[in-house]
């Protein structure tokens with residue numbers, strides 16, 4: 001064969017591969033974290049619809065009644081007592097983000113490693129802090145702190161008040177999976193900038209929104225995305241919500257956990 005023919009075949013192979021990767025590289029998100037902060041806790045989108053857009057992700061449920069974990073195409077609801085059950089396809093959510101998980105790369109963590117060091121290990125390997133990455137960490141956790149918001153009643157308080165009554169759960173020597181995203185700083189207010197992770201244990205019966213963890217050993221898988229499909233509510237409290245403001249990063253930190261989750265300022 002001549003060299004130019006081989007090159008053309010390589011180009012075709014590379015283009016096909018890229019197209020294939022890009023087809024799976026979308027994050028679909030319903031509503032914004034800013035809307036949750038402002039007390040928009042009811043959405044009209046169902047779990048069934050969310051699952052049409054992805055097999056992996058996180059979110060919450062109407063009335064803020066539990067934390068959502070989507071793993072391997074199944075949507076789970078973790079309630080305030082830390083117990084997880086399969087969500088009903090007709091359950092509705094005011095905020096969720098999902099993707100079709102495809103591991104662009106994976107690596108093992110063999111030694112006990114805290115949350116910040118795990119985040120550093122991922123940050124060192126990603127191509128850019130300006131793209132979105134779905135993060136899956138399966139392993140054994142020496143300790144893992146989660147919170148689960150309590151179901152809210154109307155009139156809804158802002159998220160910073162709603163999370164004051166959150167139930168915290170400590171898992172020790174737990175096996176399971178962290179499910180979430182690393183989101184660019186510029187998306188703060190649309191999503192949670194930095195790492196936002198939810199936990200689901202191996203039995204699929206417990207979990208929550210992750211505040212802190214100490215990984216004993218595990219495997220990290222990272223699935224990159226360059227497309228954000230943002231679907232906005234067209235009715236209800238969203239239409240009149242206050243969705244920005246200089247204090248939004250501060251309010252997100254207050255509601256979603258310590259700022260150590262956030263990537264270092266450049």
Ligand SMILES: [Zn+2]
Pocket residue numbers: 058067196197198209210
């Ligand atoms: Zn969360």
